[in-house]
Amino acid sequence: AQSVTQLDSHVSVSEGTPVLLRCNYSSSYSPSLFWYVQHPNKGLQLLLKYTSAATLVKGINGFEAEFKKSETSFHLTKPSAHMSDAAEYFCVVRLNTGGFKTIFGAGTRLFVKA
Amino acid sequence: SQTIHQWPATLVQPVGSPLSLECTVEGTSNPNLYWYRQAAGRGLQLLFYSVGIGQISSEVPQNLSASRPQDRQFILSSKKLLLSDSGFYLCALEQQGRVVGQPQHFGDGTRLSIL
Numbered sequence: 036a037q038s039v040t041q042l043d044s045h046v047s048v049s050e051g052t053p054v055l056l057r058c059n060y061s062s063s064y065s066p067s068l069f070w071y072v073q074h075p076n077k078g079l080q081l082l083l084k085y086t087s088a089a090t091l092v093k094g095i096n097g098f099e100a101e102f103k104k105s106e107t108s109f110h111l112t113k114p115s116a117h118m119s120d121a122a123e124y125f126c127v128v129r130l131n132t133g134g135f136k137t138i139f140g141a142g143t144r145l146f147v148k149a
Numbered sequence: 150s151q152t153i154h155q156w157p158a159t160l161v162q163p164v165g166s167p168l169s170l171e172c173t174v175e176g177t178s179n180p181n182l183y184w185y186r187q188a189a190g191r192g193l194q195l196l197f198y199s200v201g202i203g204q205i206s207s208e209v210p211q212n213l214s215a216s217r218p219q220d221r222q223f224i225l226s227s228k229k230l231l232l233s234d235s236g237f238y239l240c241a242l243e244q245q246g247r248v249v250g251q252p253q254h255f256g257d258g259t260r261l262s263i264l
Contacts, residue, residue: 067250078153078239078255079193086250125193129251137253141192 037062039128041140049148054098054113056143058126061107068109069127070100073142079125085109096120121147151176153256155240161262168213168227170259172240175221180242182223183253184215187237199223200245235263 042057060066067086071079083094090102100111109126126140152175162168174180184196195208197215205215212231216224223240237260241253 069252071255076158076237076258076260078257079241079253081252081254084250084252127253139193 037066037128037130037136037138039126039138039140041124041126041143043143044141045144045146047146047148048116050118051115054111054116054120054145056111056124056126056145058109058111058140059107060109060126060128062128062130064130067129068100068102069129070094070098070109070111071125071127072096073123073125075122082111082124116145116147118147118149121145151180151242151254153240153242153254155238155256155259157259158257159260159262161264162230163264164232165229168225168230168234168261170225170238170261172223172225172256173221174223174242177221177242177244179220179245181245182217183241183243184223184225185239185241187239187258189236193239197225230263232263235261237261 038061040059048054069084070082072082073079082098083092085092085102093099098113100109102109123142123144125142128138130136154173181200183198185193186196187193197205197207199205199217202217213227237258239258240256243251243253
């Protein structure tokens with residue numbers, strides 16, 4: 036069965052320190068993987084996507100993610116957190132076969148302390 | 150570029166009242182359209198999706214319905230709202246066709262509170 040697991044429901048960092056949001060997936064097929072960010076009372080904004088090209092993907096606002104097939108992981112990182120990064124982050128898997136179903140993780144709330 | 154309009158942004162309705170939320174898109178043709186709901190502190194729940202005019206697939210049985218009267222219009226409705234219908238409703242689109250790496254794009258949502 037296909038699934039997405041975001042390993043932390045909440046992550047708290049200090050401004051200027053690195054961010055790591057963890058995501059593991061389970062898929063029988065080669066998936067496409069995405070990270071979205073959601074600020075309060077806003078829709079989801081696409082941060083970055085992996086589609087079987089380079090395994091290290093760079094996105095907007097200084098975020099990047101690395102696809103590791105052997106670990107079935109797609110963790111999101113940023114070298115230095117900014118207060119404006121405080122939001123909810125969703126890891127998403129899209130199956131590139133069959134019904135092309137999209138599966139959303141449960142989300143990770145990122146808190147950034149001054 | 151494609152844009153998604155949702156309105157209203159916020160809505161407060163009494164239990165038992167009807168509902169109509171509208172989503173319109175620009176900058177694309179024949180998109181796949183989706184309605185999601187986020188309950189407080191929870192992830193996204195897919196409610197309906199549509200691959201074309203008049204074509205609606207329901208993911209969760211409930212008192213909500215959806216319609217797609219035009220290519221770029223997607224409407225979420227209810228005849229009688231329940232307290233459990235409270236939440237944040239998001240409309241999303243993706244380009245038509247089964248393309249590898251196709252992301253979904255989201256509108257800014259409607260916050261629905263049922264009293």
